[in-house]
Amino acid sequence: MAEVSLRNIWKSFAGQVALADLSLTVPDGAFVVLLGPTGAGKTTTLRMVSGLDKPDHGDVLIGGRPVNALTPAERNVAMVFQQYSLYPHLTVRENLAFPLKSPLLRTPAAEIERKVGEIAEMLRISHKLGNKATQLSGGEMQRVSIGRALVRNPDVFLMDEPLSSLDAKLRADLRIELKKIQANSGATLLYVTHDQIEAMTMATHVGVLDGGRMIQFGPPREVYENPVSIRAASRLGQPRINVLPADLFGAAPDGAVTIGLRPEQIAQGEGEGSLVTRVEHLGDQTRLHLSFKEHDLITVTEAHTELKPGDIVPIKPKKPFYFDASGTRID
Amino acid sequence: MARIDIRNVRKDFGTFTAVKSSSFTIEDGEFFMLLGPSGCGKTTTLRMIAGLELPTSGEIYIDGEEVSQKPASQRDIAFVFQMFALYPHMNVRKNISYPLVSQGLPRAQVRQKVDEVAGILGIRDILDRPIGGLSGGDRQRVALGRAIVRNPKCFLMDEPLGALDAEFREHMAEELRALHDRMGATTIYVTHDQLEAMQMGDKIVVMNHGVVEQFGVPQEIYDWPATMFVADFIGSPPMNFLRFEGMVGRGTAQIMLGEVPVEIPELIGAAHGNLVLGVRPEHVHLNDSAPYRGQVVAAEYLGTTQIVTLDTPNGVLKARISASEPVKSGERTGIDFDPRTLTVFEAEKGRALISHANEGVLGRG
Numbered sequence: 001m002a003e004v005s006l007r008n009i010w011k012s013f014a015g016q017v018a019l020a021d022l023s024l025t026v027p028d029g030a031f032v033v034l035l036g037p038t039g040a041g042k043t044t045t046l047r048m049v050s051g052l053d054k055p056d057h058g059d060v061l062i063g064g065r066p067v068n069a070l071t072p073a074e075r076n077v078a079m080v081f082q083q084y085s086l087y088p089h090l091t092v093r094e095n096l097a098f099p100l101k102s103p104l105l106r107t108p109a110a111e112i113e114r115k116v117g118e119i120a121e122m123l124r125i126s127h128k129l130g131n132k133a134t135q136l137s138g139g140e141m142q143r144v145s146i147g148r149a150l151v152r153n154p155d156v157f158l159m160d161e162p163l164s165s166l167d168a169k170l171r172a173d174l175r176i177e178l179k180k181i182q183a184n185s186g187a188t189l190l191y192v193t194h195d196q197i198e199a200m201t202m203a204t205h206v207g208v209l210d211g212g213r214m215i216q217f218g219p220p221r222e223v224y225e226n227p228v229s230i231r232a233a234s235r236l237g238q239p240r241i242n243v244l245p246a247d248l249f250g251a252a253p254d255g256a257v258t259i260g261l262r263p264e265q266i267a268q269g270e271g272e273g274s275l276v277t278r279v280e281h282l283g284d285q286t287r288l289h290l291s292f293k294e295h296d297l298i299t300v301t302e303a304h305t306e307l308k309p310g311d312i313v314p315i316k317p318k319k320p321f322y323f324d325a326s327g328t329r330i331d
Numbered sequence: 332m333a334r335i336d337i338r339n340v341r342k343d344f345g346t347f348t349a350v351k352s353s354s355f356t357i358e359d360g361e362f363f364m365l366l367g368p369s370g371c372g373k374t375t376t377l378r379m380i381a382g383l384e385l386p387t388s389g390e391i392y393i394d395g396e397e398v399s400q401k402p403a404s405q406r407d408i409a410f411v412f413q414m415f416a417l418y419p420h421m422n423v424r425k426n427i428s429y430p431l432v433s434q435g436l437p438r439a440q441v442r443q444k445v446d447e448v449a450g451i452l453g454i455r456d457i458l459d460r461p462i463g464g465l466s467g468g469d470r471q472r473v474a475l476g477r478a479i480v481r482n483p484k485c486f487l488m489d490e491p492l493g494a495l496d497a498e499f500r501e502h503m504a505e506e507l508r509a510l511h512d513r514m515g516a517t518t519i520y521v522t523h524d525q526l527e528a529m530q531m532g533d534k535i536v537v538m539n540h541g542v543v544e545q546f547g548v549p550q551e552i553y554d555w556p557a558t559m560f561v562a563d564f565i566g567s568p569p570m571n572f573l574r575f576e577g578m579v580g581r582g583t584a585q586i587m588l589g590e591v592p593v594e595i596p597e598l599i600g601a602a603h604g605n606l607v608l609g610v611r612p613e614h615v616h617l618n619d620s621a622p623y624r625g626q627v628v629a630a631e632y633l634g635t636t637q638i639v640t641l642d643t644p645n646g647v648l649k650a651r652i653s654a655s656e657p658v659k660s661g662e663r664t665g666i667d668f669d670p671r672t673l674t675v676f677e678a679e680k681g682r683a684l685i686s687h688a689n690e691g692v693l694g695r696g
Binding site (some may be wrong): 162 | 526611
């Protein structure tokens with residue numbers, strides 16, 4: 001396993017800037033999740049490391065070694081994509097064994113058999129080893145794709161939304177599985193997703209990308225509790241952070257243009273009245289859609305609240321975030 | 332708009348039974364969710380309501396009229412698929428107009444209706460654009476527009492948001508629900524995503540292996556599952572199952588987890604042997620002085636809350652607690668349960684025992 005470093009990477013496609021002076025260090029053994037809206041540069045970043053694309057400027061280092069000039073095959077990285085790419089004419093066993101059968105590796109047959117068995121067990125596809133890839137469900141195919149990356153011993157794993165095509169249950173299971181595999185093997189993993197729950201639960205570090213720039217990098221808890229800007233704050237948290245005029249609840253610090261309130265930063269039962277417009281029961285929690293001085297906000301309340309649309313709830317900010325005109329956090 | 336009654340509907344494909352004798356009612360104007368894992372029979376059920384499949388037996392009533400053996404064209408419903416099937420060579424307006432033009436509606440009327448629908452969906456400004464250059468969301472809106480424009484009695488949607496990415500899915504889910512609230516049309520919606528079902532649905536039917544496991548209001552199904560399947564399928568993380576042996580019956584208000592007594596809602600039903608105590612993660616509290624003990628295996632941070640995984644003598648237990656509570660992996664802790672929220676299941680049958688707490692929900696069938 002190895003540290004991965006991107007230094008001042010610039011990349012444009014047909015005049016469109018995809019990455020703008022992006023720097024990122026994935027520490028050895030870290031699980032780094034890149035978060036960001038569509039077009040933020042997440043996948044492009046991954047392709048820089050894999051070698052599928054080359055930077056216009058800047059350096060990519062794997063294990064301290066510059067790899068800009070190396071082809072994807074020479075970089076010793078393993079990739080898993082959203083769309084599983086298996087060999088349809090091969091069985092699951094053959095698909096899993098394929099990367100080990102490379103003549104360069106000269107893995108003994110018994111060793112291949114052992115590794116394939118181990119990975120299949122871990123991903124719960126042992127009973128399908130003899131099946132052709134085409135006889136699998138989507139979830140099974142994706143597990144085989146992940147398995148095929150895991151059988152090798154790459155310097156770094158690159159994963160591009162590997163769970164997004166799976167159903168919710170399987171996604172939740174594989175989330176824990178992947179985290180466990182990564183933690184136990186000490187693998188370095190760079191992972192791209194839209195799903196903030198994946199980021200929060202699996203990542204040792206979250207990188208928030210926006211417009212081709214890294215706007216915040218740190219442990220999930222730090223990014224959640226101490227966001228540097230509105231954009232960073234909006235990436236994590238469900239329901240999303242409420243961003244409102246700074247003086248809506250009274251005096252605001254100098255330079256503050258907006259106030260940011262996550263659900264836990266809204267105290268209920270004190271302060272000024274807000275009108276309940278919708279009550280959304282999600283089981284473990286209930287979301288309150290509130291209207292406060294002509295502004296909409298969403299917060300969370302206890303699951304069995306008696307509140308109904310039309311009721312009035314007093315609310316008050318509690319340790320809120322303030323942001324300036326550019327959306328940067330003010331302390 | 333319509334009320335839809337499904338009575339003992341069954342569907343066999345050769346020797347395989349896709350849907351076993353299912354019954355439920357969709358009230359006029361409801362947003363109704365058919366929820367279950369892949370292969371549970373939810374799409375087959377939807378297709379039978381649509382008339383794309385004919386049931387092997389049973390009846391389907393739309394507004395009191397029995398339609399189970401009628402073709403789709405005579406049912407006055409509109410179907411929205413996961414893969415929005417739009418005509419790529421036509422522009423947005425022509426795509427939305429198509430159902431009306433093929434019904435032979437006068438041109439002025441078509442124009443007016445399309446304009447109205449485009450207004451509802453907020454796509455007036457793209458009416459003359461070709462389909463090719465549209466974003467996923469706009470395509471979805473056009474597909475919806477084509478369904479809405481006919482003014483059908485009922486909308487049927489088969490995972491219409493399945494192909495979208497997580498963030499956009501949430502946005503479209505809100506939009507769909509708001510659209511429903513404005514139009515009030517009966518909508519039947521198939522999904523495998525329990526959160527989507529909880530968030531959008533007025534009622535939910537949970538299906539598994541062709542059988543209706545439970546049918547009701549989301550929060551009631553969540554709180555008082557009829558079966559272990561439902562308890563496990565709904566909720567993230569799902570309901571915890573603590574396994575124990577014992578005997579319970581009418582009037583039992585306390586069970587024993589090992590040596591530790593645990594209060595439960597007073598039971599009406601009875602069972603003995605292998606039993607399961609069901610508890611939702613948010614009703615598990617860490618309390619050092621509690622007699623029931625467990626060891627922290629992992630803590631997953633989620634922002635407002637965290638999920639703590641514990642090893643207990645009765646199995647793995649997940650607790651959802653405030654992220655501000657300090658928890659360390661490896662430490663032993665006492666565990667409390669909110670006694671009003673607990674369900675006891677018979678392990679073999681997987682069914683919930685009726686108690687004073689859940690009889691209001693489960694007693695109705």
